[in-house]
Amino acid sequence: MLIRIGWHKKGKEVVPDGGAWRETKRYSIWSRQQGGDSDQIVQKIARLGVIGALREIEERCAIAILDKEAQRLWLAADHLGSLALYYGQDREGIFFSGNLGALRLQRNLSLRIDPASLALFLQYGYVLSPWTILDGIGKVSPGSVVMFDLKERSKREQRYWNPDIPYLEPKYNLDLDEAVDLTERSLIEITETIRAGSGQIGAFLSGGYDSTLLALLLQRGGEKTLHTYTIGFGERGYDEAPYAQKIADYLKTVHTTYYLQPDDLERFFYRIGPMMDEPLGDQALIPSMVVADLAQRDGMEYLVGGDGGDEIFGANSYMSRFSILEKSPRMLRRLASLSPLIIDRLLPFASEGLHTQLYRYARMLRADNATEALKFKDMILAPDRMQRLILGGFTPHPTLCETASVGRGSHFSDLLFSRMLQSYVFHDLVAKMCISTETGERLRVALPYLERSFIEKMAHIDYRIKNRNGPKSIQRQLLQRHLPGTLTKRPKRGFSVPIMAWLQEEQRWIVEHFLSQKKIEEEGLFDPDVLLRLKDRFMLKGRYPDGQLLWNLLMFELWYEEWKPSLSDHGVSSHIGAVENHGTVASGEVPKQ
Structure with missing residues (x-):
């Protein structure tokens, strides 16, 4: 409408x-x-x-x-x-x-x-x-x-x-135990509100701290039995299903494990296009769609996710890297920042991923402040290479770090996590959950860690308290109050999907079809030589150079195939920087x- x-x-x-x-x-x-x-x-x-x-x-x-x-x-x-x-x-x-x-x-x-x-x-x-x-x-x-x-x-x-405001305000005067108490009270209030609904509740359970804590609070003291869902993988190094099963057994949830296979990539791939208003490059979208389907099948009213936990509790891996950056001598940072020039001279055929990684760190090393460094944190492709890839030229949009004000004297971590919420979390993680539940007639998304009141409370807890005893100290200590140590002592790891391996092997036809030379030349959106070099390097088995960039290209092509009949001319704005409107x-x- x-x-x-x-x-x-x-x-x-x-x-x-x-x-x-x-x-x-x-x-x-x-x-x-x-x-x-x-x-x-x-x-x-x-x-x-x-x-x-x-x-x-x-x-x-x-x-x-x-x-x-x-x-x-x-x-x-x-x-x-x-x-x-x-x-x-x-x-x-x-x-x-x-x-x-x-x-x-x-x-x-x-x-x-x-x-x-x-x-x-x-x-x-x-x-x-x-x-x-x-x-x-x-x-x-x-x-x-x-x-x-x-x-x-x-x-x-x-x-x-504006999340910047609570993050830049004075911190609560709390020690770790008091921070844990505040976190527990706040999450109990949120999960009780979810349990108060009339319908059944399902939750994604990976076995990590974020999802385990929510499952614990949703199951504890409630008349309804919580349904939990886990996505497993047969590939070595990816499967967390055994961890999740142990948690589910202890909490006595109704647990479902679905092992995602390469054939599922093909089955869900074509469902994504009509569901996306705009392309989204999150590789976890397909596992999220599977969980949403299972929850819908079981008649759930709520699907609860632990998205945003890393950022809210200050456990993002970039934090340690930025800490090293801040402490490095300026002269050493200036010398290290020459690495992209060196790699261009010595390894002219290096992958775009290697070049961009060096470029990203070099620009961060040259940065005079946190805001400038943040601009390059998540960069996949160096700007000059992006200009070569997209035909016609364009004036880049400013990033959040360039358009948002920064509080004078603010701690680096506060700025970092506030901006990550406003960019990656709100535009990627939230969009992923909303797209995955799009087909559900009555399935509602609940993201307790991203409730406005919870964000504001956690923003007022000092980053050093959140990581007093290592990443996610608050969550770990809270879980240790209620779970045996055998279930809480595991290293932190993110939820990852072996999609890149599948695209190189069983489902390589997806890459060959959507990024074929004929298709790229007919569309006229990308430089065929640049894109085909990316594809050829990716298809070398056993390595995933430029893997996220290639996946983003596939997601765009999937969206474009759906939208192409509705777009004018070749579908691309003909004037450089035509965004002022x-x-x-x-x-x-x-x-x-």
Whole structure:
């Protein structure tokens, strides 16, 4: 469904053109939400005004508010951006939708790929809001509201909730035991709210600290029996199912283990395209879809995930690397930063992955401050190489580190984790869970670690306390209160999927089909020579150079195959840096046509 709001015309009231709206004397309110009561949203807006109400609303929602008195349209996303809200404007007025696919039904819209957004996606695996993969189409950022003044035809975006604020505020004066107590009380409150629902609850259980802690609290003291789900792999070094089974046996959950096979990659691959409004490069999307299918089959109302635990509890592996960077002598950092030049001279045919890794660390070493270093943290491809890969040229979009303000004197870790939440967690992990449950008629996503109140409390705990006895000290100590030591003593490891091995062997046809020379040349999006060199290096068995970049290319091609009939011309915006129409954090003038 696409909703239009016409520009103000003298003597005529601006009215919505379709959609489910609730009316008050001053406001017309449209909402799309997961759970909660839309009447409460209406009441809060009438009582507190737009910004005041948004600061109190905790439901997963996307909201449009038409202020009939002030002639303003407000478009708002929840603090996670879990329900997307897309928007654009033309000579007739403003249009918006909770589904990017609704734009494909509008014959008068000329839809083209934004090459700068394409570069963002290939670089990080997601498109950072307020941009989208489509030129001229914006997306409301998490915790933000976009306000259109219908009289002045102007637009500005503002934050009603900003994670930087709690992270940069003074820390609680707590020792480790007190931090553990606070964490336990907070999570019990969140999990009790989930258990209070009428339906059954399912949870992803990997056997790691994040998912184990949530399973413990959801199962403990509840009348409902928790259902837990684990994804296993036959490949050595990937399978965590035995750990999860031990936890499930101890907690006495109804446990299901599904062993993902190479054939499942083919089975789920073509399901992804129609489910994605925008391409997403998270390799865990397919395991998440499997878990969602199992939970839907078993009649679950909630699917609980432990996403965001690494960032909230300060256990991300980058932290130790940045600590070394900060302590390194400046002269040594300057010398080390020459490594990309050396590798270009000595190993001109080195993989893009090796070159970019050296480039990334070199730029971080040269950085004068944390903000500059953060810009290069997750880079997959050096900027000059990205310009070669994407045909036509583009002006890069600024990253979050370049557009967001930084508190003077703030601790490096606070800035790091706040920005990781606002970029990777909100745009990748949250999007992955929302896409994977898209087909469920009544399956609702619950992410306890990413509840707004929990983020704010954990932000006020000093990073050094969170890692007092190693990574995830708080979670480990909390679990040790309730579980035997044999279940809590295991090294930290992330959830990884052997997709790269499958793409080199049983499912190599996926790479050959979607990245064939004929297909790439016909599309005219990428330089065939650059892309085919990437593919050929990847297909050397036993190594995965440039593996994440290749997966991002596959996800884009899967999305593009679905969208190509709806795109104009070759589907790519023809002008360099054509993004001013929708995507700056600062206020902008809406063109009068």
